[in-house]
Amino acid sequence: MSIEIVIGIDIGGSLTKIGAVTRDGKILYKKIIRTESHLPFSNFKKRLKKEVDLLRSKLEPNTKVLHLGVGAPNANPLTGNMENPPNLKWGKSIPLVKAFEAIFKLPVTIANDANAAALGEMTFGIGKGMKNFVVLTLGTGLGSGIIVNGKLLIGEHGVAGELGHVNVDPNGRYCNCGSIGCLETYASVTGIKRTVFELLANMNIESVMRTYSFDDLNGENISDAALEGDKIALKAFEKTGEILGRKMADTVAHLDPEAFILSGGLSKAGAILLDPIKSSMENNLFNAYKGRINVLLSKATRSDAVLGPAALAWLAIDGK
Amino acid sequence: MSIEIVIGIDIGGSLTKIGAVTRDGKILYKKIIRTESHLPFSNFKKRLKKEVDLLRSKLEPNTKVLHLGVGAPNANPLTGNMENPPNLKWGKSIPLVKAFEAIFKLPVTIANDANAAALGEMTFGIGKGMKNFVVLTLGTGLGSGIIVNGKLLIGEHGVAGELGHVNVDPNGRYCNCGSIGCLETYASVTGIKRTVFELLANMNIESVMRTYSFDDLNGENISDAALEGDKIALKAFEKTGEILGRKMADTVAHLDPEAFILSGGLSKAGAILLDPIKSSMENNLFNAYKGRINVLLSKATRSDAVLGPAALAWLAIDGK
Numbered sequence: 225m226s227i228e229i230v231i232g233i234d235i236g237g238s239l240t241k242i243g244a245v246t247r248d249g250k251i252l253y254k255k256i257i258r259t260e261s262h263l264p265f266s267n268f269k270k271r272l273k274k275e276v277d278l279l280r281s282k283l284e285p286n287t288k289v290l291h292l293g294v295g296a297p298n299a300n301p302l303t304g305n306m307e308n309p310p311n312l313k314w315g316k317s318i319p320l321v322k323a324f325e326a327i328f329k330l331p332v333t334i335a336n337d338a339n340a341a342a343l344g345e346m347t348f349g350i351g352k353g354m355k356n357f358v359v360l361t362l363g364t365g366l367g368s369g370i371i372v373n374g375k376l377l378i379g380e381h382g383v384a385g386e387l388g389h390v391n392v393d394p395n396g397r398y399c400n401c402g403s404i405g406c407l408e409t410y411a412s413v414t415g416i417k418r419t420v421f422e423l424l425a426n427m428n429i430e431s432v433m434r435t436y437s438f439d440d441l442n443g444e445n446i447s448d449a450a451l452e453g454d455k456i457a458l459k460a461f462e463k464t465g466e467i468l469g470r471k472m473a474d475t476v477a478h479l480d481p482e483a484f485i486l487s488g489g490l491s492k493a494g495a496i497l498l499d500p501i502k503s504s505m506e507n508n509l510f511n512a513y514k515g516r517i518n519v520l521l522s523k524a525t526r527s528d529a530v531l532g533p534a535a536l537a538w539l540a541i542d543g544k
Numbered sequence: 545m546s547i548e549i550v551i552g553i554d555i556g557g558s559l560t561k562i563g564a565v566t567r568d569g570k571i572l573y574k575k576i577i578r579t580e581s582h583l584p585f586s587n588f589k590k591r592l593k594k595e596v597d598l599l600r601s602k603l604e605p606n607t608k609v610l611h612l613g614v615g616a617p618n619a620n621p622l623t624g625n626m627e628n629p630p631n632l633k634w635g636k637s638i639p640l641v642k643a644f645e646a647i648f649k650l651p652v653t654i655a656n657d658a659n660a661a662a663l664g665e666m667t668f669g670i671g672k673g674m675k676n677f678v679v680l681t682l683g684t685g686l687g688s689g690i691i692v693n694g695k696l697l698i699g700e701h702g703v704a705g706e707l708g709h710v711n712v713d714p715n716g717r718y719c720n721c722g723s724i725g726c727l728e729t730y731a732s733v734t735g736i737k738r739t740v741f742e743l744l745a746n747m748n749i750e751s752v753m754r755t756y757s758f759d760d761l762n763g764e765n766i767s768d769a770a771l772e773g774d775k776i777a778l779k780a781f782e783k784t785g786e787i788l789g790r791k792m793a794d795t796v797a798h799l800d801p802e803a804f805i806l807s808g809g810l811s812k813a814g815a816i817l818l819d820p821i822k823s824s825m826e827n828n829l830f831n832a833y834k835g836r837i838n839v840l841l842s843k844a845t846r847s848d849a850v851l852g853p854a855a856l857a858w859l860a861i862d863g864k
Contacts, residue, residue: 298832307832308831308832355700356699356700370798372692372697373695375693377692377799378800379676379799379800379801380675380676380800380801380802380836381800381832381833381836382800383800383832383833384798384799384800385797385798385800386797386800386830386832386833387797387798389797389830390793390794390797390798391790391793391794391828394790394828401830401831402831403828403830406830470711470714473710473711474710474711474794475798477705477706477707477709477710478690478704478705478707478710478795478798478799479697479699479704479798480698480699480700480701480702480703480704480705480706481699481700482700508711508714508723510706510709510721510723510726511628511721511722512618512627512628512701512703512706513701513703513706516700516701
């Protein structure tokens with residue numbers, strides 16, 4: 225009997241992850257390469273082709289590759305293109321589906337990276353069995369994927385679920401997108417770094433956080449400091465959780481989900497982030513939702529990034 | 545040939561509207577009665593039964609009544625009950641479906657009133673042909689109904705789409721729901737009255753608005769004053785539009801809809817409300833959405849309120 229697999233590819237600003245994934249979510253082979261997004265897309269295509277060929281050569285002879293699933297920033301399933309990706313210098317509109325179908329001779333399905341992550345949680349992760357939930361990926365920015373009635377919410381133009389850019393404060397922080405006060409300027413790894421620096425500027429408490437430059441701060445050293453009782457770090461998590469929880473209550477008023485699933489670097493902080501999020505969300509929920517919405521931490525690790533795109537491929541095969 | 549109709553019932557805090565509606569949205573007969581929500585639900589049931597029997601007696605003999613659709617505050621399609629309706633004193637949970645199926649011997653489908661209005665716009669109104677849009681009913685409060693892929697968004701617990709209770713300002717106005725700063729305390733007939741009073745308190749401009757008590761203010765006299773150039777009234781519309789437009793941009797970042805459809809008393813103000821809404825929404829939209837989202841005014845009049853519940857009934861008949 226032959227083994228059926230799909231190939232999942234997660235294209236990120238710095239790294240691209242490639243994996244061969246079975247229907248039950250077993251990763252048979254995986255590889256991480258540099259995206260090198262400063263070089264032209266044609267260069268990326270060539271290197272990706274080489275890696276995927278290598279991957280296919282390593283699979284057992286009776287393995288059948290059925291489909292290619294791709295998660296990428298600003299990938300639009302309705303057009304098949306990646307549109308104005310802010311961190312990739314490949315142009316305004318990159319025809320991912322067309323390009324990959326041509327070089328891989330496989331059917332290709334694409335989705336925004338955080339949307340693919342939501343499908344990964346639903347198919348292989350903690351969202352299994354849930355039909356209405358929201359994934360928030362708290363990394364450099366804040367990505368989101370919305371599942372409604374067991375399906376990815378795509379929207380009219382293919383770009384639903386950009387919760388990193390809901391507004392927290394019209395007079396707030398400058399965002400990379402050009403707007404002011406977007407949620408991801410508060411609730412992301414970069415956001416909590418900004419909050420630490422704001423607190424260091426406003427308060428005169430001693431803190432190990434004062435020994436770090438902005439560039440050296442990261443999710444881990446802030447959460448390590450918080451766990452050791454550093455008051456600035458703790459306050460940064462509280463403030464981050466307060467703001468994110470309040471905006472999550474707004475999301476609930478739209479979608480009435482069963483749960484939120486938090487993933488990405490900042491989510492690894494665990495309870496010091498989760499507790500203030502839950503308490504702030506609960507305080508801000510409209511009565512009809514109180515006590516009914518779960519907030520969960522994803523079990524996916526960084527190297528599981530291919531599972532989202534693989535789920536996308538398996539769902540496409542099943543016509544879902 | 546027999547004529548097939550459904551009965552649509554819109555239960556409001558003060559008035560209940562009853563109508564016999566054909567598949568193409570023709571209202572053959574309608575009647576408005578007082579809800580008298582201070583009297584027990586059993587009293588309402590009796591009076592409603594009488595009116596529906598009267599309606600049926602007036603229909604042509606070859607008319608077949610297929611279904612009953614009911615829109616009501618806090619009506620939950622998953623439970624069949626009206627749950628904690630704030631303006632009706634009928635108890636915590638009123639079993640609408642069970643009660644009405646028993647007295648009318650017809651299949652009954654219920655929905656939250658604003659959700660039913662969204663189905664009405666999709667089936668008979670300005671939302672015809674659209675698959676992704678949001679209806680905002682700007683009346684005493686702010687209700688909403690969300691259509692995703694041509695279907696009403698229900699949510700996990702049957703209570704999706706409570707956009708009146710997204711948060712504008714955590715230190716803002718007190719809301720009937722017990723929270724602070726909810727959108728409906730700004731963007732509704734009551735909301736703009738509060739804004740007029742706030743402006744009258746803060747500014748020392750002459751205004752015809754100074755001749756009204758809070759209870760005598762309404763959407764019409766504020767919009768009449770604005771149209772005659774009254775600065776306080778104009779500023780109230782600007783502020784209302786600015787806040788609503790900003791929160792609508794958040795809604796777009798969730799749902800990526802084709803359009804918003806505004807209905808209800810305040811929407812009758814037309815351009816003086818619509819222009820500041822559009823400009824504020826557009827300013828606050830994430831790049832991927834700019835220039836792509838329409839804001840439309842409903843063509844439904846107050847007496848069309850039965851069309852939403854009727855659409856709900858027709859969709860139920862078609863299994864949609």
